Amino acid sequence: MKVTEIVKLLNCEICTDCGDIEREVNSACGSDMMSDVLAFVKEQSVLLTGLVNAQVVRTAEMMDMRCIVFVRGKQPDEALIKMAEEADIIVLKTKERLYQACGILYHNGLRGGEACSAN
Amino acid sequence: MTENIKLHYDVDGSDFTMAGEASSDAKRVLKKIGIPSETVRRVAIAMYEGEINMVIHADGGTADIEIGEHTVTIKLVDQGPGIPNIELAMQEGWSTAPEEVRNLGFGAGMGLPNMKKYTDTFEITSEVGVGTKVIMTVNF
Numbered sequence: 001m002k003v004t005e006i007v008k009l010l011n012c013e014i015c016t017d018c019g020d021i022e023r024e025v026n027s028a029c030g031s032d033m034m035s036d037v038l039a040f041v042k043e044q045s046v047l048l049t050g051l052v053n054a055q056v057v058r059t060a061e062m063m064d065m066r067c068i069v070f071v072r073g074k075q076p077d078e079a080l081i082k083m084a085e086e087a088d089i090i091v092l093k094t095k096e097r098l099y100q101a102c103g104i105l106y107h108n109g110l111r112g113g114e115a116c117s118a119n
Numbered sequence: 120m121t122e123n124i125k126l127h128y129d130v131d132g133s134d135f136t137m138a139g140e141a142s143s144d145a146k147r148v149l150k151k152i153g154i155p156s157e158t159v160r161r162v163a164i165a166m167y168e169g170e171i172n173m174v175i176h177a178d179g180g181t182a183d184i185e186i187g188e189h190t191v192t193i194k195l196v197d198q199g200p201g202i203p204n205i206e207l208a209m210q211e212g213w214s215t216a217p218e219e220v221r222n223l224g225f226g227a228g229m230g231l232p233n234m235k236k237y238t239d240t241f242e243i244t245s246e247v248g249v250g251t252k253v254i255m256t257v258n259f
Binding site for chain 2: 032033034035036038039051053054055056058059061062063064079087
């Protein structure tokens with residue numbers, strides 16, 4: 001799925017001015033706990049979250065994620081957007097809630113990918 | 120014989136927003152010098168978890184990375200309160216993070232277990248009232 005399709009499906013606003021929105025993403029995850037993202041995400045390239053702070057971008061950066069979708073209409077601030085642009089991570093914003101947003105993308109073929117197994 | 124590349128970072132414990140800057144920079148350097156991407160990812164995650172821990176619990180510390188021919192070594196040292204029971208701290212879900220940290224999406228008690236999971240060797244020593252030291256290696 002391309003990022004442009006996510007924009008269309010979730011009626012997103014594009015917050016960053018970086019990256020190629022035609023880029024392909026192969027899997028996604030949804031979480032409000034960055035601790036869990038670090039523990040359980042394997043190769044997912046899209047993060048859907050309602051948590052809006054700088055550490056969301058850092059987490060996505062560490063996990064080589066390519067796109068963050070802030071749900072529930074959450075608005076990232078300028079500093080966060082700039083951080084994401086420097087890391088070449090596209091940031092989108094949607095009014096959809098987390099469950100709904102995940103469901104829409106899943107229904108349209110964006111799967112959850114493999115989970116990272118705990119010890 | 121080529122000398123190992125060494126990176127040093129002072130981690131500021133006063134600003135949670137800036138936490139992760141050291142790990143982000145280290146990741147950039149490792150990528151630039153051509154370390155395999157899976158290795159870079161493992162190092163970055165392990166270091167980031169450690170860096171966040173130092174900010175949350177220890178008011179900052181230092182991070183040193185050494186890149187050898189086939190091993191990246193990460194050393195994290197702080198002068199924080201120390202960990203009274205390391206075995207307990209290594210359990211998934213065990214956390215002493217304050218409420219405000221949990222509201223920021225951390226403090227789920229996965230940090231130390233995660234650091235161990237992503238690295239090939241993991242050593243932690245700590246003394247209450249003195250501080251904590253973590254040394255991890257990732258082979259490539």
